[in-house]
């Protein structure tokens with residue numbers, strides 16, 4: 001289970017890496033750009049509204065984007081995790097995402113920033129070509145098709161350039177990124193979720209770096225959780241042990257079992273969770289009532305002691321009466337003999 005955001009400027013490779021995460025971890029890639037392009041292609045009302053902003057390199061209004069994301073996040077496949085690509089794009093969207101996740105009782109595991117130099121971004125975006133038939137993606141600078149402008153995969157004769165990959169639109173998109181999206185870096189850093197990964201170099205290497213950064217966050221998160229669980233479990237154990245009974249041991253074990261199950265559910269290694277062992281009851285500390293009592297006994301023990309003292313008293317009385325009776329009998333017999 002992984003719930004993460006891929007952050008980065010247009011052209012930083014979020015889409016490519018998100019697809020790899022999807023393939024490896026089986027979680028859906030949720031790309032706001034793809035959702036918007038789909039709405040545009042279907043010619044929906046939302047799509048028509050979004051198209052103008054998209055073609056000029058501006059952000060589409062939060063209302064439209066949030067509606068699409070909310071719907072997508074509530075799809076059954078997103079319940080087991082997701083990789084958000086291109087969303088959120090500003091602080092308001094990030095806050096809205098927090099509320100959405102709160103509503104469905106989920107939380108983010110990691111935010112990975114793919115860090116790429118502006119000149120590389122320009123070449124990646126301006127050189128990108130797509131096959132309109134099968135969706136294969138090329139780059140005229142880094143990974144051109146074998147035959148110029150022809151798709152290697154399906155043989156389609158003309159590759160196209162996305163309207164927002166034109167030079168002047170790219171410049172606008174990068175400007176919008178700096179002004180509106182870049183502040184999310186500090187935002188998620190403050191939340192302790194941010195990991196920065198160098199986004200240049202061979203795709204496999206970027207993926208490995210990104211994976212280890214995301215998993216590092218997950219691991220440390222799990223470790224924190226394990227600690228929390230461990231403390232809770234041992235606190236439960238201690239509390240249970242205080243009562244000094246066999247029941248205390250099973251209560252502590254039950255808590256530990258629950259802790260292990262919770263950790264396992266989060267994909268955490270089971271061995272991280274130490275089971276709080278409470279085999280022997282801990283030393284019983286005197287309660288406040290006992291501290292107050294002069295005898296140092298708890299009210300329950302006081303009651304027990306009083307009962308015991310009472311029965312001893314009764315036994316002594318019975319013994320004394322019997323002795324007295326015997327003595328008086330003996331005295332009477334002696335006196336009769338004298339007569």
Ligand code: AMP
Pocket residue numbers: 010032033034036053054055057058059060061065085086087088089093164173
């Ligand atoms: P992308 O494919 O992520 O680069 O997105 C392409 C275009 O879609 C952007 O330039 C924006 O116009 C629009 N877009 C994508 N995601 C968002 C978002 N989260 N908020 C607003 N606009 C977005």
